[in-house]
Amino acid sequence: MHKPDIKDLLERYKSGDCTEQERSLVETWYLTWDTPSLDLSEQELISDLELIKQELPRKRRRIGGYFQMAAAAAVVLITLTAVFYYFNYREPVRNLVNPIELGKIVPGTNKATLTLADGSTVVLDAATPIDGINQFGVKINKSAEGKLVYVSDKNAKVADAYNTIITPKGGQYEVTLPDGTKVWLNAASKLRFPVVFAGNERQVELSGEAYFEVARDRKKPFKVKAEQQEIMVLGTHFNVNAYKDDAFTKTTLLEGSVRVSKGSAQALLTPGQQAVSNAGSAVINVRKDVDIQESIAWKNGLFMFEQEDIFSIMNKISRWYDIVVEYRGDLKGKKYSGNISKFEDVTEVLKTMQLTGSIQFKIEGRRIIVMP
Structure with a gap:
């Protein structure tokens, strides 16, 4: 393609008059940057690349109730x-x-399965309603955004009863636990938690990946038991990646502080740090200044x-x-x-x-x- 043809194509790209095939050609050229085949000066090339960058589409999508x-x-x-x-x-x-x-x-959607204390199951998706389930004084509702919400009142009975949420491959889900803690579950993950947080601590069990925004309660620390790690917090935001088929278990802290344990090994994290462990070692490695946005990108x-x-x-x-x-x-x-x-x-x-x-x-x- 000669320079006049290139300039004409770029002008039509900028004005929106090119065909889909021509648009694809221009954007593919930009992405692959095949400069030797183009008869352009360095300044022209830089100018044209910037033009294409500005014109590439920017999309806003609404998924699961948020943009x-x-x-x-x-x-x-x-x-x-x-x-x-x-x-x-x-x-x-x-x-x-x-x-x-x-x-x-196609990509995944908001879907999961909830197993109640009596062993019965509830399908969690956009189409299935939830009609006021009550367990030991704790009500389970679905918000207008499709999120699962546990509401505990003062009359909630202390019971050794647990619920489990499982997201399949191709699924993710958000739940507010009885204490107000918010949890986002990634695909192929499992969260087990008590219907009533009794005793001196709030303990949940995680397999897979989840992001936690823990409700603050100094009298009852929040504990997450995951693959190769145990995380203790009071009230904070953090992400735990603990898939069994991944080589490493990672806990990344965004706000507050957490203590991560594995056997006798312990590590106290501050925001921006990540605790990493693997099955072949008793050591917890702490990475500093990690990209926390990478950890919660999912x-x-x-x-x-x-x-x-x-x-x-x-x-x-x-x-x-x-x-x-x-x-x-x-x-x-x-x-x-x-x-x-x-x-x-x-x-x-x-x-x-x-x-x-x-x-x-x-x-x-x-x-x-x-x-x-």
Whole structure:
């Protein structure tokens, strides 16, 4: 393509007069930055790249009762592809032959299953109403936003009774516990908690990932028992990532303070710190000045990767889209960084990653095959 053709295309892109195919061409050129093939001066190139950056779409989506700002997450497509490209040594981008067009795998939604103290189950989704369930003086309602809310009155009976919320792959859910603590459960997670917080502490059990905003009660510390870690707090905001199929358990503190324990090992966290442990060690490692937004990106509607290997990335995608992942070829040692909206069709996520030229995907039903 000659310079006059390029300038004409860019002008039509800016004015909104180009076709969808031409828009795709311009934005793909920007993302892959194939500068050797363009007859432009350095100044013209910089100017045109900035033009395209400004024109890339910025979306606002409403999911589960709150807005997700894709643009505020650092320009989803630009950041992901540009950084992926950099960390893969700027290999030439391959032509996408029949690019992942088979099947349609949509993102997850707000859904879960609640198991009551008597063993009965309640489906939690947008379509199923909840009619004033009462357990030992504790009422269970669903808010207008679809969140589960426990309301405890003064007549609540002390009982050794527990409820359990389980989110499947492709699900997430928010619940307000009897003490007022708010919990956001990520996909493929499980939270077990008492119907009434009796005794000297409030203890819950977590498998998977959850973000907690703990109601303050100095007389009753809040305790989370998770894979490889136990977290003690009074009132604070923190995230716990404790999937059994992940190598590490991570507790990240946003506000307040928490004490993390594993056996005899302990660590006191301050905001911006993360406690990391694994099954093969009794040690708790404390990371300082971590990116707390990365830790709660899932809650805010994003996948956020920071020098993360493809296996860890695909674990997250597998849980949210409820798919099976198969690996072919040597994929070890490749790490990526970037941000992607969780609420895109999975094909859009994979196409963006595939633009790096270092990885390919194939969809067969609900199976995604990953290849170098």
